[in-house]
Amino acid sequence: MARTVMVLVGPAGSGKTSLAAAYSKWLREGGLEAGVANFDPAVEALPYEPCFDVRRHVDAREVARKYGLGPNGALVKSLEMASGKLGDLVAEIDENCPRDYVIVDTPGQMEVFLFRGISWRLVEALQRLGTVYALFVIDGSVIERPEDYGFLLLVASTVSLRLGVEAAPVINKADLLPGEWYTGDLTRDYGRLSRALRESRTLYAEMLRELLRSLLKYSKRIEVPRVSAVRGEGLEDLHRLVLEMGCGCGDLS
């Protein structure tokens, strides 16, 4: 059976690694075969036992020492080195990772990953294992204003444009979400966002409002799951979203 591969991308500290651990555990408890492939060469400690660990091939700390680089330089260099042997790395995932679900944990420095060829090359290589989706992990604790939520939804939508596979936003740290002003239902939230943005009366707020309207028009799904990786909450909603991604509901065709 072809696997479902979920690549977690998102800003530093948004909780990709914690979510990978919580979601894979939840899947296994539900009787599914699920594992996490670690693609972060710079991570110090993992809260899960990876079925694949890129650090066995390139370790950013060793790369930093060997080439005299700082943390970002070492991460860039490590990813370049990994990029050169993606075929072998994905073959190792195929051999060692479970048969149903593989969650791919990516580097904390999102820009080092997403803005470089390694991101789409990795996704392309992973497609040999089955269907690949991206989940954009939003840090709920940074949503202070409607504009913040709108901005993050827009960034999430650019992930599918970048990676060429379906991507969906997921709000993590739901336990720290401030206020009650949004529901995770994009249609309803857009109404509130739109009103708040209109009140700002600035060109940029208007641009954001228009862009969000287009996003909603093209968005295949209107639910944004809210999860708490540390509390293990909301994972059922996340899984429902992943299953819906697989069903092709809402395709333009």
Ligand SMILES: Nc1nc2c(ncn2[C@@H]2O[C@H](COP(=O)(O)OP(=O)(O)OP(=O)(O)O)[C@@H](O)[C@H]2O)c(=O)[nH]1
């Ligand atoms: N309150 C709360 N904290 C969380 C949650 N998920 C993760 N954290 C915390 O957020 C911090 C970062 O979590 P990570 O899982 O390392 O995030 P990451 O995106 O993998 O981080 P980098 O790979 O370093 O960018 C840690 O202190 C976690 O304990 C959550 O659901 N709720």
Ligand SMILES: [Mg+2]
């Ligand atoms: Mg991480």
